[in-house]
Amino acid sequence: MSGSPASAPSGPGTDRADGAAGRPAGRLLRFVLAILPRTAAGRKLAAGAVADSVGSGMFLAASTLYFVTVVGIPATRVGAVISIAGIIGLISPVPFGRLADRVGPTRVYVALLAARGVGYAGFALVDSFWPYAVLTCVLTALDRGCSPLQQVVVGLIEGGENQARTMASIRSVRNIGLTAGFLLAGAVLAIEHRAAFAALFLGNALTFFVIALVVERLRRGLESPAGATTAKQAGAVAKQAGPGLEKTGPGPEKTAGPEPEKAGPGLEKTGPGPEKAGPLAQEAAGEPDSGPARVRSPFLDLRFLLFTVSNGILSLHDSVLFLLLPLWLTTATSAPASAVSVLLAVNTVLTVLLQVYVAKFADTTARALRLIWFALVPLLLSCGVFAGAEYVPAWPAAAFAVIAVVLLTVGENVHSVAVWNLSYDMSPAPARARYLATFSLGVTGQQIVGPVLMTAVVLPLGTSGWALLAGVFLLAGLGLRATGGPRPAPTADRAPAPEPAATAGATGSPASTDTPTTPTPSEVTS
Numbered sequence: 001m002s003g004s005p006a007s008a009p010s011g012p013g014t015d016r017a018d019g020a021a022g023r024p025a026g027r028l029l030r031f032v033l034a035i036l037p038r039t040a041a042g043r044k045l046a047a048g049a050v051a052d053s054v055g056s057g058m059f060l061a062a063s064t065l066y067f068v069t070v071v072g073i074p075a076t077r078v079g080a081v082i083s084i085a086g087i088i089g090l091i092s093p094v095p096f097g098r099l100a101d102r103v104g105p106t107r108v109y110v111a112l113l114a115a116r117g118v119g120y121a122g123f124a125l126v127d128s129f130w131p132y133a134v135l136t137c138v139l140t141a142l143d144r145g146c147s148p149l150q151q152v153v154v155g156l157i158e159g160g161e162n163q164a165r166t167m168a169s170i171r172s173v174r175n176i177g178l179t180a181g182f183l184l185a186g187a188v189l190a191i192e193h194r195a196a197f198a199a200l201f202l203g204n205a206l207t208f209f210v211i212a213l214v215v216e217r218l219r220r221g222l223e224s225p226a227g228a229t230t231a232k233q234a235g236a237v238a239k240q241a242g243p244g245l246e247k248t249g250p251g252p253e254k255t256a257g258p259e260p261e262k263a264g265p266g267l268e269k270t271g272p273g274p275e276k277a278g279p280l281a282q283e284a285a286g287e288p289d290s291g292p293a294r295v296r297s298p299f300l301d302l303r304f305l306l307f308t309v310s311n312g313i314l315s316l317h318d319s320v321l322f323l324l325l326p327l328w329l330t331t332a333t334s335a336p337a338s339a340v341s342v343l344l345a346v347n348t349v350l351t352v353l354l355q356v357y358v359a360k361f362a363d364t365t366a367r368a369l370r371l372i373w374f375a376l377v378p379l380l381l382s383c384g385v386f387a388g389a390e391y392v393p394a395w396p397a398a399a400f401a402v403i404a405v406v407l408l409t410v411g412e413n414v415h416s417v418a419v420w421n422l423s424y425d426m427s428p429a430p431a432r433a434r435y436l437a438t439f440s441l442g443v444t445g446q447q448i449v450g451p452v453l454m455t456a457v458v459l460p461l462g463t464s465g466w467a468l469l470a471g472v473f474l475l476a477g478l479g480l481r482a483t484g485g486p487r488p489a490p491t492a493d494r495a496p497a498p499e500p501a502a503t504a505g506a507t508g509s510p511a512s513t514d515t516p517t518t519p520t521p522s523e524v525t526s
Contacts, residue, residue, distance in 0.1 A: 034356060035169055035172045037162065037165060041157050042157075042166040052177070052207045052211050053178045054177040055181060055205070056178060059200070061189070062188050062200055063201075066197045067126070085136045085140035088137050088141050089141055089444065090441065090445070093437035093438075093440045094437050096149065096437060098434050100437075108149060109149040109153050113208045114209065116146070116208045119142065121205035123201045124201040148433065151424060152436055164417060165359045167417075168355035168358065175348050295430050298427075306479060306483045307479070311480060313473075313475070314375075315443050316472065317412045318450065319454050321344075321347060327459060328386070332462065334392075335394055335397040336394065343402065346406065350406065354409070354413040354414075355417065365421065366486075368425075369422065369485050373481075374414050375414040379407070379412075382404045382408040383467070383469050385400055385403050389404065423439045
């Protein structure tokens with residue numbers, strides 16, 4: 001009988017076999033849990049990022065080939081449009097950031113996601129040059145405008161202590177999603193039918209609506225602490241609670257702790273007086289944000305501008321990896337050209353593994369600033385290993401290249417995690433979207449200058465070029481160290497009225513609400 005002991009042997013041997021069979025699945029589960037955000041909201045954001053990156057991977061892998069071979073647009077004109085769109089994308093984050101500071105970053109972010117969904121669906125209808133050119137330029141501007149707003153939205157939804165890990169998780173899962181998208185695009189490229197490409201474009205467009213829906217639902221849930229009250233009602237409840245109680249999100253109130261930053265994203269503690277509605281609550285209630293009028297423009301903040309430029313220069317490691325590496329491997333070394341795909345795969349896998357792990361060392365501004373040294377060391381060593389690979393035979397050169405890419409990837413990941421935290425903490429809360437939009441210009445500038453620097457300077461100079469690049473990395477790292485760190489008190493265009501004594505805090509007068517927003521936990525710790 002099937003249920004008899006004879007038919008279902010057991011014992012130590014079978015237990016070990018079952019354990020061995022279950023170990024790979026268990027390790028995979030532990031790995032997935034390790035790279036996911038800690039909070040439910042963060043995991044929803046990560047799920048939306050997966051959907052977005054799968055669609056982006058499909059589009060990146062198939063779109064250029066489609067417009068050149070199926071639509072019939074000359075490759076030179078496609079390249080010219082992409083270059084022009086890149087210039088437009090250089091300036092687009094700033095106006096979108098200013099708009100976000102005025103009407104609310106999550107609202108602008110969701111609107112941009114929806115607009116991108118409509119635009120990318122429009123590619124399925126493109127059958128000539130001008131519709132392609134207009135859509136590409138418009139969508140590049142929207143894409144670049146979304147990038148800094150994502151960081152603001154994650155900060156608002158997750159809060160300071162979870163922001164670095166969630167941003168790292170998003171980057172990790174995005175790399176996984178992009179890889180899946182590349183593989184799915186391979187099936188479309190094999191079919192080579194216009195309808196298959198149209199389905200790909202529509203699938204990519206759908207992912208933008210998915211993540212827009214996720215963010216919008218999170219926004220509404222966090223704006224209403226009880227799940228049913230409006231943001232204004234939530235603010236009234238907080239004021240009635242007084243300084244003895246603290247609202248931490250959905251659910252009952254609890255006794256306030258000694259640290260003011262424990263308030264959830266819907267409500268903020270601004271000092272010894274009562275709590276006030278936080279950025280998400282103000283956005284829900286439609287309250288105007290008077291902060292941007294009091295905070296100077298990021299273009300007048302010399303320290304922040306130097307930090308932005310230094311970050312853009314250190315970000316040249318992106319151009320090394322994606323542009324210089326294939327050309328250098330095939331022209332300056334004896335390594336086989338097939339090694340390029342292996343090296344890029346090494347970068348992708350390491351990025352997935354490192355992002356979340358490194359994020360735990362950037363939980364405060366001071367610790368994030370120290371990480372700059374840990375990013376510089378592998379970046380400088382990678383330049384030396386790249387140079388050494390030019391003087392050895394084929395297979396040792398390939399081994400040198402793998403070591404160099406590992407070092408470059410470690411430095412890249414440590415650098416990116418550190419500057420996420422630093423750029424967020426250095427941006428005044430009332431103008432955070434504008435500041436982070438300005439900060440993104442450094443990376444965009446690198447994308448314009450980097451390719452020319454790599455092909456016209458580093459590659460032709462050989463060993464001297466790598467030495468020059470190492471010197472540039474060192475100067476940029478020193479610039480980040482010198483300009484990064486906790487902000488002093490926000491500089492206002494006009495001095496705020498002096499704060500009254502304890503009476504104002506007790507009565508909840510308007511004077512108590514003019515106190516600057518509480519710094520993030522990383523600023524407090526540092």
